[in-house]
Amino acid sequence: MIQRLVEGIKKTEAPIVVGLDPKTDFIPKRILDNNLAKYGESAEAVAESFFEFNKEIVDNIYDLVPAVKPQVAMYEQYGIPGLIAYKKTIDYCREKGLLVIADVKRGDIGSTSESYALAHLGASKVGNTLVKGFDADFATVNPYLGSDGVKPFVSVCNEFDKGIFVLVKTSNPSSGELQDKITDEKPLYELVGSLVEKWGAESMDGAYSNIGAVVGATYPEMGKVLRDIMPHAFILVPGYGAQGGKGADLVNFFDKDGLGAIVNSSRGIIAAWKNEKYADPSRELLGEAARKAVLDMKEDIKGALLNR
Amino acid sequence: MIQRLVEGIKKTEAPIVVGLDPKTDFIPKRILDNNLAKYGESAEAVAESFFEFNKEIVDNIYDLVPAVKPQVAMYEQYGIPGLIAYKKTIDYCREKGLLVIADVKRGDIGSTSESYALAHLGASKVGNTLVKGFDADFATVNPYLGSDGVKPFVSVCNEFDKGIFVLVKTSNPSSGELQDKITDEKPLYELVGSLVEKWGAESMDGAYSNIGAVVGATYPEMGKVLRDIMPHAFILVPGYGAQGGKGADLVNFFDKDGLGAIVNSSRGIIAAWKNEKYADPSRELLGEAARKAVLDMKEDIKGALLNR
Numbered sequence: 001m002i003q004r005l006v007e008g009i010k011k012t013e014a015p016i017v018v019g020l021d022p023k024t025d026f027i028p029k030r031i032l033d034n035n036l037a038k039y040g041e042s043a044e045a046v047a048e049s050f051f052e053f054n055k056e057i058v059d060n061i062y063d064l065v066p067a068v069k070p071q072v073a074m075y076e077q078y079g080i081p082g083l084i085a086y087k088k089t090i091d092y093c094r095e096k097g098l099l100v101i102a103d104v105k106r107g108d109i110g111s112t113s114e115s116y117a118l119a120h121l122g123a124s125k126v127g128n129t130l131v132k133g134f135d136a137d138f139a140t141v142n143p144y145l146g147s148d149g150v151k152p153f154v155s156v157c158n159e160f161d162k163g164i165f166v167l168v169k170t171s172n173p174s175s176g177e178l179q180d181k182i183t184d185e186k187p188l189y190e191l192v193g194s195l196v197e198k199w200g201a202e203s204m205d206g207a208y209s210n211i212g213a214v215v216g217a218t219y220p221e222m223g224k225v226l227r228d229i230m231p232h233a234f235i236l237v238p239g240y241g242a243q244g245g246k247g248a249d250l251v252n253f254f255d256k257d258g259l260g261a262i263v264n265s266s267r268g269i270i271a272a273w274k275n276e277k278y279a280d281p282s283r284e285l286l287g288e289a290a291r292k293a294v295l296d297m298k299e300d301i302k303g304a305l306l307n308r
Numbered sequence: 309m310i311q312r313l314v315e316g317i318k319k320t321e322a323p324i325v326v327g328l329d330p331k332t333d334f335i336p337k338r339i340l341d342n343n344l345a346k347y348g349e350s351a352e353a354v355a356e357s358f359f360e361f362n363k364e365i366v367d368n369i370y371d372l373v374p375a376v377k378p379q380v381a382m383y384e385q386y387g388i389p390g391l392i393a394y395k396k397t398i399d400y401c402r403e404k405g406l407l408v409i410a411d412v413k414r415g416d417i418g419s420t421s422e423s424y425a426l427a428h429l430g431a432s433k434v435g436n437t438l439v440k441g442f443d444a445d446f447a448t449v450n451p452y453l454g455s456d457g458v459k460p461f462v463s464v465c466n467e468f469d470k471g472i473f474v475l476v477k478t479s480n481p482s483s484g485e486l487q488d489k490i491t492d493e494k495p496l497y498e499l500v501g502s503l504v505e506k507w508g509a510e511s512m513d514g515a516y517s518n519i520g521a522v523v524g525a526t527y528p529e530m531g532k533v534l535r536d537i538m539p540h541a542f543i544l545v546p547g548y549g550a551q552g553g554k555g556a557d558l559v560n561f562f563d564k565d566g567l568g569a570i571v572n573s574s575r576g577i578i579a580a581w582k583n584e585k586y587a588d589p590s591r592e593l594l595g596e597a598a599r600k601a602v603l604d605m606k607e608d609i610k611g612a613l614l615n616r
Contacts, residue, residue, distance in 0.1 A: 023419070024434075041437035073416055073423035077432055079441040080395060084388055107450065108381055108413055109480040111331070115381035124385055126332075129349035133387040142415060144452040144475060146482030167452060172417040174454030181491035181499065188489060188496070195485070 001137060001163040002234055003206040005099055006259060008066025014298045015254070017101060017236070018061055018290075019266025020089060021071040022050040026271045028284035031056075047081035050074070053286065054089045057270055058096055060287030064294050067099040067137075069236075069264055090136055100136040101236065105167065107142035107149045117156035121164075138163040140214060140236070143192050150199055154211060158203055163210035163234075166199070168192045168226060171216025171239030189222065193229040200232055208234045208260070217249055217263065224252035227260065235261040240297070241268030247300035251308040258305050269293045309445060309471040310542055311514040313407055314567060316374025322606045323562070325409060325544070326369055326598075327574025328397060329379040330358040334579045336592035339364075355389035358382070361594065362397045365578055366404055368595030372602045375407040375445075377544075377572055398444055408444040409544065413475065415450035415457045425464035429472075446471040448522060448544070451500050458507055462519060466511055471518035471542075474507070476500045476534060479524025479547030497523075497530065501537040508540055516542045516568070525557055525571065532560035535568065543569040548605070549576030555608035559616040566613050577601045 009015045024032065024046060032049045039045035058068065070093075075086035090100050106116040118124050119133035141153050141164045153164050169179055169189040179189045193213065200209030209232045215223050217239035227235070235253050240246075240263050253261035272278045272293035279285040279292075317323045332340065332354060340357045347353040366376065378401075383394035398408050414424040426432050427441035449461050449472045461472050477487055477497040487497040501521065508517030517540045523531050525547035535543065543561050548554075548571050561569035580586045580601035587593040587600075 021420070036435060041435035041439075043432075043434065043439045043441075046432075046434055046439075071416075071420055071423075073414070073420045073427065076427040077423040077441055078439065079427070080388065080392055082427075082441070083391055087388060105416055105450075106381070106413070108379075109478065112329070112379055112381045115379075115385040119381065119384040119387070119390075124351075124354075126351070126354055127344060127349035131349075131351045131354075131386065133351075133385055133390070142413075142450050142452050144450055144486060145478050145480055146485035146487070148480040148482040170417065170453050172453055172456040174456040177454035177503070178452060178496065178500065179454070181489075181496060183489035183491045183496070188486065188491070191489065192486065 001157070001161050001205060002208045002210050002212065005066060005234065005262065006206060006208065008099060009259065009262065012064060012066050013302070014065050014294070015262045015301060016065045016294065016297055017067040017069045017262050017264045018057070018065055018269050018294065019069045019071060019103070019264050020054050020057070020270065021074050021266040022053050022270065023074060026274070027053050028273065028286055030284055043078040043081040047075070047078050047085035050082070051085040051088050055092060056287045057290045058093055058098070060291045061269070061294050062096040062098055064291065064298070065098070067101055067262065068093050069101040069103050071103045071266070087134055090134055099138070101138040101140070101165070102134060102136035103140050105140050105142050107145055109145050109148045110152065113149050114152035114156065117153040121162040122156040122160045138165060140164065141166045143167060143195065147195070147199070154199055154203055157210045163212060165212040165214045165236040166192070166196050168196060168213040169215045169219055169222050171218045175216065190225065190229055193226045196233050197230045204232065208232055212236060214238065215253060220249040220252045227253060227255070237261055237263045241265045247304035250301060251304050254305060263301060265297055268297070309465070309469050309513060310516045310518050310520065313374060313542065313570065314514060314516065316407060317567065317570065320372060320374050321610070322373050322602070323570045323609060324373045324602065324605055325375040325377045325570050325572045326365070326373055326577050326602065327377045327379060327411070327572050328362050328365070328578065329382050329574040330361050330578065331382060334582070335361050336581065336594055338592055351386040351389040355383070355386050355393035358390070359393040359396050363400060364595045365598045366401055366406070368599045369577070369602050370404040370406055372599065372606070373406070375409055375570065376401050377409040377411050379411045379574070395442055398442055407446070409446040409448070409473070410442060410444035411448050413448050413450050415453055417453050417456045418460065421457050422460035422464065425461040429470040430464045430468045446473060448472065449474045451475060451503065455503070455507070462507055462511055465518045471520060473520040473522045473544040474500070474504050476504060476521040477523045477527055477530050479526045483524065498533065498537060501534045504541050505538045512540065516540055520544060522546065523561060526552055528557040528560045535561060535563070545569055545571045549573045555612035558609060559612050562613060571609060573605055576605070
């Protein structure tokens with residue numbers, strides 16, 4: 001699976017994933033009002049608005065980037081209707097040829113982790129029929145429970161040709177409370193990085209493994225160290241844009257050939273229509289603004305990689 | 309909210325939570341075959357079987373224990389139909405007067421963690437209407453992202469009178485890979501334990517905080533240390549029974565007055581009908597066997613607490 005992401009990045013020349021993390025604040029009035037009129041003040045109204053919002057963005061960016069990353073929490077917040085919109089979003093993005101990284105940050109032990117892996121990446125046998133859950137291409141995984149929690153995901157990746165990104169160093173300010181703690185003379189995130197490289201050894205697909213890592217754009221020095229510790233792990237980099245990461249911060253996450261990393265931006269793209277830089281906010285030009293923001297981000301990263 | 313759990317434990321004299329973690333292997337043939345005939349080989353057939361299975365167990369144990377703990381992964385595996393069965397299970401258990409601990413092990417940052425908290429414990433405003441997601445009483449939370457990931461849950465607990473259990477030391481064999489690592493001269497799980505006590509300080513409800521901890525029955529010595537580090541945290545103890553924990557291992561998790569902990573058993577109760585000790589497996593006496601297994605577990609824990 002990771003090879004498909006590499007090919008997508010080469011084809012689009014954009015190591016960019018668009019985070020589809022809708023919030024009611026980001027939804028243009030024309031979409032939300034229409035659904036409130038149709039469904040009343042309900043989870044259904046928000047969920048259908050999320051899907052229409054995503055669709056308008058995807059229709060305008062699917063030719064520019066290889067992948068999208070829906071954050072399941074935003075949908076889960078609205079219960080079953082929200083998760084139906086999440087599933088419809090995944091299916092629509094895959095129809096448009098995009099790879100889908102399910103940002104689910106799941107992690108448990110043994111057969112429970114296997115259930116999560118089957119839910120988001122695999123399929124379950126019911127009699128002689130294979131039944132799919134959410135059927136994304138990649139998922140994010142939390143490593144706090146150790147190998148018992150991650151290996152069932154690796155098995156499912158191998159069986160269904162899928163991939164995961166394991167949280168190594170997250171982009172948030174308090175990520176250091178646990179992740180930076182020094183243990184055996186090095187920070188915990190380096191230990192997790194070594195484990196990712198190890199877990200990934202049996203899941204190679206081309207130059208990279210299907211088992212990748214999440215490392216926040218907000219910690220570029222740590223990115224440099226982790227790039228060396230995990231030579232076969234593709235790095236998913238959140239924290240660009242709204243969280244403070246800039247193109248110049250990103251060069252450390254990439255290999256010499258400009259591969260090995262993919263950078264996520266959510267708010268900076270999906271809420272670009274509210275930013276006067278991209279469009280008159282009153283015109284609610286969701287898709288057009290998102291497209292401009294992606295092109296800007298592409299230039300920012302390209303420039304940073306050329307100038308390093 | 310935690311006070312309601314304490315009262316439930318006092319009333320039933322059972323510091324026991326029944327894990328509603330259905331798997332197709334645990335479902336009696338009479339239930340599964342009926343739903344396969346009705347819905348074909350589909351996620352719907354499994355999901356409806358899960359709900360009927362849970363209902364039969366709950367009907368036979370709701371007067372014996374204060375709480376149940378559905379493991380969402382088992383339901384998520386079957387996509388939207390699975391999650392509908394999960395929601396129906398929560399609602400049914402609450403109707404029967406049981407407290408529901410949603411074993412979701414969620415955790416992310418900032419507004420994303422807030423979305424998870426609202427999804428599982430709170431409600432979201434749509435216009436002037438409050439829309440609930442899954443509406444459990446407690447949820448389990450993964451601490452790998454630090455305070456940024458946990459505090460939004462604490463806020464939601466305070467707003468909606470709910471509780472969480474933060475993973476501190478999990479019951480699985482590889483939990484030590486990260487959690488036991490020595491940092492600042494003590495293992496990481498002790499650091500997380502201290503954080504739980506700190507996070508919980510602003511969410512007190514009686515003698516305990518609404519912010520509790522998960523500590524596996526399989527590590528009783530660590531349970532002893534953690535009981536001291538977190539005097540106000542209620543401890544949710546998984547790993548009893550099938551994972552190897554016995555009643556005698558559990559005394560360390562309790563306070564002197566026999567409170568402060570609640571022990572989970574899943575397979576040992578919900579699959580008791582397959583165990584000849586409780587019933588003739590061919591008769592598929594799901595509810596009757598579950599009831600006997602709960603009573604056995606109650607005696608085991610009571611005996612251990614008396615003999616300590």
